[in-house]
Amino acid sequence: MDKNFEITDSTDWLDTPLxxxxxxxxxxxxxxxxxxxxxxxxxxxxxxFCSLCIxxxxxSDGKCPACRxxxxxxxxRRNWTVQEVVDGFSGARPQALELARKESEEKExxxxxxxxxxxxxxxxxxxxxxxxxxxxxxxxxxxxxxEVTPAHAEAISIEDSDxxxxxxxxxxxxxxxxxxxxxxxxxxxxxESVFVHLDRCEEEQKQDKKRAAQVxxxxxxxxxxxxxxxxxxxxxxxxxxxxxxxxxALRKKLQELGIPAWGPKQLLARRHTEWINLxxxxxxxxxxxxxxxxxxxxxxxxxxxxxxxxxxxxxxxMRKDFDGKSWAQDNxxxxxxxxxxxxxxxxxxxxxQESKDTNGDTEMLETRTGPPNAANTxxxxxxxxxxxxxxxxxxxVVSRVIPDVxxxxxxxxxxxAANDGVLVQETPEDASTRILSLNGNSDQSxxxxxxxxxxxxxxxSLGMSPVKKIPMFAIPEEPVKDIETEQAAQ
Amino acid sequence: MATSVAxxxxxxxxxxxxxxxxxxxxxxxxxxxxxxTWEALISGxxxxxxxxxxxxxxxxxxxDYPLAPPTMRFTCDIWHPNVYPNGAVCISILHPPGDDPxxxxxxxxxxxxxxxxxxxxxxxxxxxxxxxxxxxxNVDAARMWRERRDEYERIVRDGVRKGLGL
Numbered sequence: 001m002d003k004n005f006e007i008t009d010s011t012d013w014l015d016t017p018l019x020x021x022x023x024x025x026x027x028x029x030x031x032x033x034x035x036x037x038x039x040x041x042x043x044x045x046x047x048x049f050c051s052l053c054i055x056x057x058x059x060s061d062g063k064c065p066a067c068r069x070x071x072x073x074x075x076x077r078r079n080w081t082v083q084e085v086v087d088g089f090s091g092a093r094p095q096a097l098e099l100a101r102k103e104s105e106e107k108e109x110x111x112x113x114x115x116x117x118x119x120x121x122x123x124x125x126x127x128x129x130x131x132x133x134x135x136x137x138x139x140x141x142x143x144x145x146x147e148v149t150p151a152h153a154e155a156i157s158i159e160d161s162d163x164x165x166x167x168x169x170x171x172x173x174x175x176x177x178x179x180x181x182x183x184x185x186x187x188x189x190x191x192e193s194v195f196v197h198l199d200r201c202e203e204e205q206k207q208d209k210k211r212a213a214q215v216x217x218x219x220x221x222x223x224x225x226x227x228x229x230x231x232x233x234x235x236x237x238x239x240x241x242x243x244x245x246x247x248x249a250l251r252k253k254l255q256e257l258g259i260p261a262w263g264p265k266q267l268l269a270r271r272h273t274e275w276i277n278l279x280x281x282x283x284x285x286x287x288x289x290x291x292x293x294x295x296x297x298x299x300x301x302x303x304x305x306x307x308x309x310x311x312x313x314x315x316x317x318m319r320k321d322f323d324g325k326s327w328a329q330d331n332x333x334x335x336x337x338x339x340x341x342x343x344x345x346x347x348x349x350x351x352x353q354e355s356k357d358t359n360g361d362t363e364m365l366e367t368r369t370g371p372p373n374a375a376n377t378x379x380x381x382x383x384x385x386x387x388x389x390x391x392x393x394x395x396x397v398v399s400r401v402i403p404d405v406x407x408x409x410x411x412x413x414x415x416x417a418a419n420d421g422v423l424v425q426e427t428p429e430d431a432s433t434r435i436l437s438l439n440g441n442s443d444q445s446x447x448x449x450x451x452x453x454x455x456x457x458x459x460x461s462l463g464m465s466p467v468k469k470i471p472m473f474a475i476p477e478e479p480v481k482d483i484e485t486e487q488a489a490q
Numbered sequence: 491m492a493t494s495v496a497x498x499x500x501x502x503x504x505x506x507x508x509x510x511x512x513x514x515x516x517x518x519x520x521x522x523x524x525x526x527t528w529e530a531l532i533s534g535x536x537x538x539x540x541x542x543x544x545x546x547x548x549x550x551x552x553x554d555y556p557l558a559p560p561t562m563r564f565t566c567d568i569w570h571p572n573v574y575p576n577g578a579v580c581i582s583i584l585h586p587p588g589d590d591p592x593x594x595x596x597x598x599x600x601x602x603x604x605x606x607x608x609x610x611x612x613x614x615x616x617x618x619x620x621x622x623x624x625x626x627x628n629v630d631a632a633r634m635w636r637e638r639r640d641e642y643e644r645i646v647r648d649g650v651r652k653g654l655g656l
Contacts, residue, residue, distance in 0.1 A: 011509035031604040034502040057603050060557045065603040304494030305553045
């Protein structure tokens, strides 16, 4: 995260001697995005925000975020002064912050250094004591002078320059060049030429002023009106009333603007709004960007808020902090039934391929799925009579499916309930009969999956589903085919 | 992750909250991968029955934050007129200015993009101290607060003690 953008913040100043700069910096930041003003715009209620921020806010609820006065994007005006202040401050910020941090570091060093000095260098310690009226600053610089690390040397030189600047500001000494200033325009000249100059001075000044005004005028023109004079200067886009626009008209508008035009109408409207905000704020900017850059920004919006938001589409399973264990527990019965169904299918496939299988082969399969447990053997004996109708191969299939008795029985319950239209009660008495009947069904239940294969491509509605009419668990007359895998193969 | 407007702003707020946290409030994203889910800890304000308690809550931010407010839910049991039994906090700063069918909240108190997590948490802290019984989320708690203050405070204190594992 930090690699992509380093975030500066007004709190950076707090642990430096310039902590009051924090307030200044907060004032130079947009309250919506918390960043430095980017193309500041002033609202009709005199609040300033980034152009894009306030446009987005107004587009969403038409009110100033600060005072909630109703406003419209068309009433926004540029705030050049704030822009200049922000540019100036953000330009000076890194250096100033570095200095301030160095200062605070130095202070810490000083604290440690002084204690050391007290023990080691008694002279300086004494000096400090004997001159209590000296300002902290001088003692500090003196103390730091005793150490000769390059960092400190630098700090000292800066302090010195600071001091000279202060001096020059305070005293403003007259340069010793033998000239005198004109009392009117304070232009320096030889003493004898002052009187001659004074006669013309007023006139000259007027002319100068005029010239300066002209220059300034042309400057402002070039600075602020040039973009509009430019023939290719972008025009601000008008807002649309989406409610009276038809889908197709809106789509066409988006195509004309050269932005993506897919998705439902609501998304089109949102995208158009975002594009207007991006475009118009770019028009406000003194450093307009290319359309391709704006399109990239729109694409980013699309991914974070628009139609490409994957977050809503991503199931929670995809998240990093996903709790796999509890998920597995919650859905264990579903997983079990799916596994059972998959196994049954696989077995059927095998059956279909090798419809006349040898017993040895099936036995091998049996051992592969694990030894049948107590329930298995029980069901195997219980279902004997129902098995009579089937051949040995199918009996083997039954026992292969058995390992998931629980899951299967839950499915069977549901099937039975659906067939009878009555809920199956889970009484202990029922349990045994259920097992019996279910065991009878167990071989059928896996054939249930094959039922659709009997009616390939049947288009009957669910209401008159053949599954209900044909005995649900009938044994197919013809060898079972797995259409799904066949279709996949095609 | 696309560095959207919302995530940038959330990161800003996170920075401010870590370098200059207000008293009794700690908050930050649960993980750096998802800046849109935060956990916050609010300590019970002094001189109230909530004093001494630490109340954890989750904040979930919408994708168009800060245009829309986050939602806040206490993840502990808390008996308060403005907290739903499921922990959701009902406070005007968390309501967008658009929908106010009852008109019981002043527009100036509601969500606006210039509000922040810090302001929300401070508001919630003062809400703990001074419940607003005009629009109760937990009607039973509100009635108890109005009519049987002693019992209300006892339940709150019990909750605090339970929360601290005492």
